[in-house]
Amino acid sequence: MVSQPYSLTIQLPRPSDEVRGWLRAGLLIAPAIAAIVHPGLNQRADDVLAKGELHVALPAVRLFGKQVIPSKTLFYQASPLVGSSIPTGVSTGLSDEPVKVGMTVAGYPVTSNFGPRTAPCAGCSSDHKGVDLGTPTGTPLKAFVAGTKVSCWWDGGGGGQVASIWIGPEFYQALHLSSCRNGTYGPGEVYARTGNTGRGNGAHLHWEQKIGGSKVQPKKGVLEATLTGAPPAGFDPSPYLGNAGGKDLAQFVANFEGFRECPYLDPVGVATIGYGTTRYPDGRAVKMGDPCITEAQAAEYKQGDLAKFNAIAKGAIARPMTPSQETAWTSFLYNVGPAGAQSTAVQRFNAGDIEGAAEALKQWDKGKVNGQMKTLPGLVNRRAEEAELLKQ
C-alpha cells in the first residue's frame, strides 16, 4: 500500500499567536506520530517558526492503484506562492534602500517599519509585514512598467480594499485603499488610490512585497516609482519585462484557468468552480448545483490549490528546479491532478532528460468530449507553454 516517499513542503502564513500555540502543541506530539507514520517529521517547533516552513515527508498511500493525497488540512495552512525577485546583481536603476521610518518616499513620510512593533491600534499587527506611508486619502498608485497587472479584492481580515500588483516577476500588495481597478496598466496609469479602509488609525498606505509567498522588507525604488509613475532617469525596465525571475506561478496559471462563478463540468467531465478548483479548502469535491462563489473566494481557493500542487511538484521532482521549471510542473499538476506526478514526463525530467520530458508533457492534451478522447486546443497551448518553461 505504501510506495516511495512523498515529500510535502508547507509554507506557513505569518503565524498568529493562536497558530504559534497550535504549532508548538502539534510539534510536541508530532514526533510520536511521525515515528509511526514516517520518520520525516524531524524539525523543532522553533526552527519551523523561524523559517515559516514545515517540511514533512509522508509515504505516498495508494488505494486500488490511486494515490491518496495526505492531509488536506495541512495543505491549506499554506500561504500563496506568489512572487519571485529580480536576481541579485541585475540592476534596474531603482533604489534598493530598505524603506524605514525617518525616510520620505515621493514626499510622504514612512510611519511604520517592517518587522516587530507595538500594535498601533486594537487588532493592528504587532509583527508588521509591510511598511506604512502617511498618504492622504486619494493619493494615486501608478504603473511604471508596461504590463503591470492589478487584481483588486477585499480583505475582511483588516486590510480593507487591497490591490495585488504584479510588476514583471515581482509581487506587491497595497492595503487600506479607497479605490482600485482590475486590469493591466502601462507607465503613468493610475490603478488605485490610497485610503483608510479596513483596520488602522487614519489614512495611510500599507505596502508589502512577497517573494515565494513570504513577505519581505520592501525597497524604496519600486514604492517611489509607484507613487510618481515616473521612475528616475537611467531606469532600465528590461528585467521586469523579460523572464528574469521565472514566470509568476499565479499569473501563469490564471492565464489558462478562466474565472467561473458557478459549478461547471470541465473538459473531462469533472465538476469545477472558480479558477479550475475541483475541491473546496475543506476537501469536499465540487458538485454541480453547489452555490456560486465570488471572484475573491475563487482567488482564495486558487492560492490554496497552487500551494497544494506546488508541494506535490516539489515532492515529485527529484532534482533542483529553476523557477520556470517549478512553475511548469505546478501548472501541469494543477491541471491534470496528482496522477501527473507519476507521468513519463516527470520520470524523464528526474533522469535529466529535459527534452524528452517536454515531449512527454505534450501528450497530456486530450479530454473526453461526448465519450470520445479528443485533442483539446486549450490543453495543446498550455502544454506548449509549460514545455517551453521546462527549458528555461
Ligand SMILES: [Zn+2]
Ligand atoms: Zn501597515
